[in-house]
Amino acid sequence: MPKIPYKTEKEDEEDYEIVSFEDFCDKSPTAKADLLTLNDNINYRLFFESGKENKCNESGAASASGASEIQTETSLNGSKASHKRKIPFAPFGKSDKARRGSLFSGVIPKARIDGDVREHRYERFSSNQGCLNRWLEQAGTLLPGMLVAGLLCALGVATWWAVAGALGGGWGDDHYRRLWERVHPEEVKKPLTPLTLEKPVITEYRYHDHNNLSTKNRSNATDNKKKEVKKGFLEHSPEVMKELCARIVDDDLRFDCYPQFGANEEGCVKRGCCWKVTDTQNAPYCFYPPQYETYQFVNSTENKHGMTVYYSRSYDTGYPGQFSVARIDFNYLSNEILQIKISDAEHKRFEPAYPEVPMVFNSVSEMKYRVQVDSSAVGFKVVRNSDNVTIWDAQNTGGMILSDKFLQFSAILPTNYTYGLGEKQDRFLNDLNWKTHTIFNNDQPPTENVHLYGSHPFYLALETNGNSHGVILLNSNAMDIVLQPTPAITYRTIGGVLNFYMFLGPSPSDVVAQYTEIIGKPFMPPYWALGFHLCKYNYGSLNVTRDVWQKNRDAGIPFDVQWNDLDYMSKGNDFTYDTDKFSGFPDFVKTVHEAGMHYVLLFDPGVSASEKPGEYPPFDRGLEMDIFVKNSTDQPFVGKVWNRISTVWPDFTHPNTTAYWKEMMADFHRKVNFDGAWIDMNEPSNFLSGSMYGECTPEELPYKPISIAAEGLKHKTLCMDAKHHAGAHYDIHNLYAITEAVATNSALAEIRGKRPLIISRASSPGLGHFAGHWSGDVFSKWHDLKASIPQLLSFSLFGVPLMGADICGFIGDTTPELCKRWMQLGAFYPFSRNHNSDTAKPQDPVSMGESVVDASRTALRMRYRLLPYYYTLFWRAHIDSATVARPLFFEFPQDPRVYSIDTQFLIGDHIMITGILEEGANSTNVFYPGPNPWYSFNTGKQLAVDSWRSIGDDEMVAVRGGSILVLQEPPVKGPVNTGNTRSLPLQILIAPDTVGVASGELYWDDGDSLNSYEEKKYTHIVFKVKENELTSSIQWWGYGVPSINKIKVFAQNPIKTVTVNNAAATFSYDQKTRVLTILNINVNLDRSLSVKWTIQKMTQKT
Structure with a gap:
């Protein structure tokens, strides 16, 4: 009331x-x-x-x-x-x-x-x-x-x-x-009214004024009420505190009580915490004593769908606006998924609208977990039912700090092996040596120990028995996540609520599938998006763009998509092109289309704010529709990016902005018939670190994430008091990219009537449902080549399978050797694009010389042969939340030898990619895990079984024993793209396991239409090999598939006969590589296939 x-x-x-x-x-x-x-x-x-x-x-x-x-x-x-x-x-x-x-x-x-x-x-x-x-x-x-x-x-x-x-x-x-x-x-959401409390609590919605970032003289209304505060550690005698602190013997069990800069003993003691200097590097000097109970249990209730627990505040922690009554909701969403939501029981707080989480309770008849709440302590435990392992122990870890602009929560983990938490440039296996990860979208070229473009507070943990779990914190505010060697994790965020989702797997693949069930399954890309892409910032003119495009086609570089960076624009303004430097641009795009290729253009979110009325419709219409982000005085917020004078930003949370964005894109599409959108600078980036006019409200916060503390939240972005329709930029910042991706996806789908291709620089949970990602402005260095693999694998965990790095690097001049090695590796990224900066020399394959051309052509032809397999994997990602690129432990979770390997990666479960990542090297060591053999994709030669091996250039792609791959050989001569390849015959490659068994599948549709799968306009075929016979089984037939003209079978003894559908077939056999090749067949797949072969009997010499 x-x-x-x-x-x-x-x-x-x-x-x-x-x-x-x-x-x-x-x-x-x-x-x-x-x-x-x-x-x-x-x-x-x-x-x-x-x-x-x-x-x-x-x-x-x-x-x-x-x-x-x-x-x-x-x-x-x-x-x-x-x-x-x-x-x-x-x-x-x-x-x-x-x-x-x-x-x-x-x-x-x-x-x-x-x-x-x-x-x-x-x-x-x-x-x-x-x-x-x-x-x-x-x-x-x-x-x-x-x-x-x-x-x-x-x-x-x-x-x-x-x-x-x-x-x-x-x-x-x-x-x-x-x-x-x-x-x-x-x-609106129902008021969070507690159950029976000691005194009735009247619920009141309180919208936090995050436009006022000051914490001076700020407190909850409940803080001003006269309440009895229960005895806390502040009232303990020095003797008692000394005894309590002495219980923490192991430095690894310290939970930081003074995370701000300038920790000191006096301030530590005032917080009721322990102070003890230690020689352990990075371990905190100020830490919580045992049983540090900031809250006390009040009551709880449980039903078949979950449990709700209330806690009342024990004493004032010193953080302004501390919650008087905390509520924890444990929602049993399914047998494998648990939601844990920690919130203010008396006031409504900001919660992000993206991703749109489906709140549907599935059957929970056989839950893989149970929640334990001890009424005598603050916190809880989550236990796996199958082996009684505690997944999260959040009791006796420093209590909970819950206040207006500082929320902290810690939990002990069951394993040292954790992955995820990003976006960052680092090794794939997380460092638990008191490592702090700042989560806040940031326009920052990838370097180590810095927060980058995306915000993904998701981790996956792997135990040595192969069991896994994952956790996402759906909170869009800036935060720090600390990993310590206990092992334990601590979350510190400066707003919102603590809304966790836990996924119990048990396999790593299960965890990611469950995660994307919550945040949205990956979108299905068009087939052509899986081809090779070429771009450079500042080609400078259409003539240069056309020349690069033509030279690489003429050199036989498989190549599907030409891109342009912002240099195609007039004055750096969206939805324009330079009619002088890019005269004839629409006709060139038409020429690209006639060659069976596609075109992608860059669109920054920033709109020029300096054009005169009537001269620039994107600004005029934005003002008319009132869709720009506002400043604190309700005027459009003005900053500066590539536009010549000033910039305003569309507010993609505004209900009118989707229509505005579609209108602008449609108007420009009528001029230039582009096929995809590259959305850059959408952290959002701002060259001014604040407003062009006036000052940002001072960021007087009780805690700032460690990587942000020096320069502030506004650094290279908007003021935190800028206003969006859905709230303050303080809360919306990390959501800006996904809201732009949603609007862009919707616009392109309607404008073109085909599947959209959108690649975004900034990201947050759920982006993969609408767009892909590239790793940003990486350096042309060997270090960045190597770092591209952990970045790729991390985004597989984050539900963004269409991902890759700028091949050969973006910043700085590459070298022929580096570019050759990067093309050999990057040819197999799910998203494969060569791109670099305006100040660096051209690095398209032809510009880099013959050695790079040869290596690029060879690697990309292998990629194009594998595109039916890649496409099938993306379909599996779209319908089943499977990963495309994946770490080795996804397939071998019980082998600790693969837990730290991040110089190799798998494409699906059949292919392994290894690059030569060291300067001057001609070979590299590779680990081939598992009981089945691995084969060279090129030759069929067996490489190794469950062991290490040194390989060279021709063995960088390996096929796992037990696999069947459907391939498509690109044209031998002339330009190569998916447009002139998809109609050619298919081939089947069989790599049997140790007992001669193999399996695989093919998904096929027209490659571009919206909702092909949902409308049953596709074909799905399963292939199996057993006892020297290949069979096919049609799961669904709704679209024509090219015929099969060749079959290869690895690891065979000399062959006697081969039949295809009971008819004798022509074949060859290589005794050196032990490869059977069945030739000159023309078999349609619209009916069941049967291919049999018999082995020659070995005669014993006398």
């Missing part, structure tokens, strides 16, 4: 109710009179369209004549008014049920007993009026003559109401928002 002025303490808030406009109109005149005196509770700033009639015009209650004002959006985000006409004032909201329910009308007293007349207990607007009102109420039954005075008072109040209405009212947006949500509970 909103605050009711001058209500006596004896009166219960339940004696009042909020009345909607429709209900008001149906009430008696007396009840209406009750309402009309409640002037404070009417939103005078609300505007509605002038053409609609007021439901209550006959009563005169619902209009305020003579007052009008120009407005484009209500304070409650209600109906929008055109900027071209004035809108009449309306103190009461009119209902438009197609879009939303009506707004509130006001607060009136309830009847004391059913059937009683409502008491006239009016709200007044000064203390004198309030006293007069109460006196009138009490005297009404004694002095009927006082009715005249009451009428005069009401007349005065009505006059005040009319004047206030003309002035626009005086209460703030948050107040009206809270009142509106009380009337419309179906449109």
Whole structure:
């Protein structure tokens, strides 16, 4: 219930109710009179369209004549008014049920007993009026003559109401928002009302004013109440504290009590913590004592779908706005997925709208986990049921710090092997030596120990028995995540709630599949997107672009997509092209299409703000539609990126921005028929570190993530007090890229009517459902070549399979040797693109010389042969959340020897890629795990079984025993792309395991249409080999598949006969490599296939 002025303490808030406009109109005149005196509770700033009639015009209650004002959006985000006409004032909201329910009308007293007349207990607007009102109420039954005075008072109040209405009212947006949500509970989350507490807690929604980043003199309303604070560690005697602290013997068991810079003994002791200097590197000097209980258990309840636990605050931790009552919801979403949500039980806090998490409870008949809550301590444990291993032990780990702008939570893990947490440049296996990972989208070329473009607070943990689990924290605020050698993890975030999802696997592949069930399965890319891409920042002209495109095609480089960076634009402005330097651009794109290829262009989110009215439609229309991010004064926030003078940013959380973005893209697409969108600079990046006009609100926070502390949150981005439709930039920053990706995906799908290709630099959980990613502005160094593999594997964990690095590097000049090795490796990235900066020399294969051309052509032809396999893997990712690129431990989770390997990676479960990653080397050592043999993809020669081996250039691609691959040989001569390859015959490669068994599959559709799988316009075939026979089984036939013209079988003894569908077939056999090749066949796959071969009997020499 909103605050009711001058209500006596004896009166219960339940004696009042909020009345909607429709209900008001149906009430008696007396009840209406009750309402009309409640002037404070009417939103005078609300505007509605002038053409609609007021439901209550006959009563005169619902209009305020003579007052009008120009407005484009209500304070409650209600109906929008055109900027071209004035809108009449309306103190009461009119209902438009197609879009939303009506707004509130006001607060009136309830009847004391059913059937009683409502008491006239009016709200007044000064203390004198309030006293007069109460006196009138009490005297009404004694002095009927006082009715005249009451009428005069009401007349005065009505006059005040009319004047206030003309002035626009005086209460703030948050107040009206809270009142509106009380009337419309179906449109907001239900208040988090605790169960039975020691004292009743009246729930109140409190929207945190993150536009005010100061913590000075800030506290919860509950902080000002006089409450009994239970005894805490601050009251322990020095002797008791000494004894408690002495219990922490192992430095690895210390949980940091003073994470801010400048930790000292005096401050540590004031926090009730232990101070002890240690020689252990990076271990904290200030740490929590045992049983540091910031909260105490109140009560809990459990049903088949979960459990809710309440804790009350034990004492003040010193952080402003500490939660008085904490609530933990354990939601059993499925047998494998557990949600753990830690929130403020008394106030609503910001929660990100992306990713859109499906809250559907599946059957939980055989849960893989159980939750243990000890009422004598703060925290909980999550235990795996199959082996009783504690996955998370969050008891006795420093309690929980829960406050307005600092939330901290720690848990002990069951293993030292963890992966994920990014975006970062580092080894794939996480370092647990007190390593801090800052999570905050940042325009930063990849270097170690720095937070990069994306925010992914997800980790996967692997135990030595092969069991795995994963955890995502769905919180969009800036945060630090600390890993320590306990092993343990600590989360520190500066806003929102702690909304964890835990995935119990048990295999690593299961964990990722369960994770993407929550954040969204990867999108299905078009087939051509799996080809090779070529780009450079600042080709400088269309002539240079055309020349590079033609030379690489003529050299036989398999090549599908030409790109342009922002140098194609006029003045660096989106949705334009330079008609001088890129004269004839639309015709060139048409030529590319006629060659069976595609074109991708860059689109930055920043829109130029300096063009004159009528000269630049993206800015004009953005102003008209009111879709730009605002500053603290509700004007468009102005910064600077590539535009010549100034920049504004679309607010992709605004309901009008999707239409705006689609309109801009469609207008430009009619000029230049591009096929895909490259969305860059969307952290969002800003060259000014704040606003061009005015200053950002000071970031006076109780804690800043470690990598941000020196330069602040605004560094190279927008002010944190900038305003989006969905909240402050403080909360929205990490969501900017995914909201842009959603809008871009929707726009391209509608404009082209085909599958979109979108590659984004910044990212957050759920991006892979809409776009792919590249690792940004990497350096042309051997270190970055090697680091590209852990980055690729991390994004496989994050649910973004279409990922790769700029081949040969972006920043700086590459060398022929480095570029050759990078092309040999990058040819097999799921997203394969060569791209570099404007200041570096050209590095497309032809520009780098003959050695790079030869290596590139060889590696890319292998990739194009494998494209049917890649495409099938992306289909599996799309429907089953499988990974495309994956670490070795995904297939061999019980082999600790592979846990730290990040110089090799798998493509699916059949192919392993290894690069030569050291300067001057001609070979590299490779580990071939598992009991089955690995074969050279090129020759079929057996390489190794469960052992290490040194390999050279021709053995960088290996096939796992037990695999069947469907391949497609590209044209031998002339340009190569997917357009002239997809119609050619297919081949089958069989690599049997130790007992001669193998399996594989093929998914095939037209490669470009929307919803091919959902509309059954595809074909799926499963292949199996057993006892020297290959068979096929059609799972679904809905699209034509090329015929088979050749089959290869590895690891065979000399062959006697071969039949294909019972007819004798031509074959050859290589005794050196032991490869059988079945030649000159033309077999359609629209019916079952049977290929048999027999082995020559070995005759014993006498």
